[in-house]
Amino acid sequence: MATEVAAGTSRRKLLPIGNRQDQVYWLFVLPVLLCLLVFFLLPLFQVFWISLSDPAVGPDNYIKLFDNRAIKRVVLTTLRICTITTVFSVVIGYMIAFTVAIAPPRTRSMLMFAILVPFWMSVLVRAFAWVTLLRSEGVINSFLMSFGAISTPLSMTNNEFGVLVGMVHYMVPYAVLPLLASMDGINPSLIAASRGLGAGPVQSFVKIFMPLTKPGIFAALILVFIMTLGFFVTPIILGGGNTVMIAEYITVQMQQTLRWGLASALATALLVVVLLLIGALSRSMDMRKMLGGG
């Protein structure tokens, strides 16, 4: 027994990093930890505190979240827009990712370029571009009218349609990346085997390929849904005040009606939902890989 312990300690001494030296590395971590604690986590906690204490201490603001009709409408609008956006983004993203996954290398890099350019494009510039395209004197309407396809301009901005187009466009690249990661992980010989055993292309896709991409689909659905919940810029610019989502509503409560408690309660609720969804997501996929570490 004693010799074992002795051997254990001597072995540990051979390793150059002992406990004493490990302490040094906490000094490395300290600045970033303090920075985030003071400038981010405490402020977040303050929001939570305001939601419980303004105008009076108690859960009143949270009760209001459930029985205020205006809030109910905003939450329903948000959920509707987010769900539609998520479904469209993942369907379009799946088609793009599939095309990338089966493309030869050169075609693949062309497609990746098409995915990454908008990925890196400012959300404001994109919203502006969609206004240019969709408004009544916009590019699409003048194009259609010059051909006589329509006589009066289609109304595509300042309504939910415009918001949806802008949001789907923003989210598609975020759907493509996890989907592509799961498709690239599929062993090509599985498809070859399925083909060799007599399955047609469609059957191989439905029975082999698609089931193997389920984790990717799940990750894409949650990731897109989380990100759309807090959307701010696109709904305001393309919705023109007619489609108020949670983020815009919080802003109005803060800047116009000055109901800080209510705004904070709504923000806290939004954060809790997002964190719960992230928890579900991280169980299915490596978060760091997905959030653009590559």
Added chain:
Amino acid sequence: MIDFGRSSSISVAKLLGWAGALFLLLPSFVIIPVSFTTHHYLSLPDEGLSLRHYQNLFSNPLWLGAIGQSLLIAVLAAILAVITGTLGAIGLWRIASRFGDSLRNLMLMPLIVPPIVSALAFYKAWVVFGLLDSYVGVIIAHAVLAIPYVIITVTTSLSNFDGRLEQAARNLGANAWEAMWLIIVPVIRPGILSGAVLAFLASWDEIVVTLFISSQKIMTLPKAIWNGIRDNIDPTVAAVGTLVIVITLAATCIRLYRQSRAAA
């Protein structure tokens, strides 16, 4: 490579994929030509090209000031995020405990929290700290939002780093600080640079938090674009947008180039 063989359904699927890719590129296809229109209103150029909107952009002190402010803020925020984030990522990697891993996840919070919630939090805290509408306030907020990107890229680099190199340096008498500067930092430089570019872009692009914590004095480029879109839509915004696309693409290309060199 995955091969489904020839089939009309697969061809249709591919066609839809390409259509999706075109949909993604559509806004850039539009905004770049619009910036060269000869008209004073938003339109595709139909009577030749003109640089008048770029001339307007580069002679207008409002836009120039906004570009300058954005560059200054993004560079300083990126420096702050890179220094603290890199140190933190190296420290956590070296500590390598479960508690450290939870701390790392906690440090990704600014990326996970919806921008509107961060904006609310920053606003209320900046009132207390007296940082509203100040350079220092915006730089700190942007740095905090950028730290997760640095943590992610540096941690990824470190996962490919042979920890024994650092142990050898320590055994040969280097202290933790020297080992970091002489051994770790040179090896993970691509990850640090990648994090720096991402941090720069995070600040360069930031709008929601900036809108909340600034008023008159701070006018970043995204804020100027925001005002431009809401007040008077004119092709100068398209010229600014084109410029933003070009700068963002350049930064992304630098990052990809560095990555491919690091991989080679």
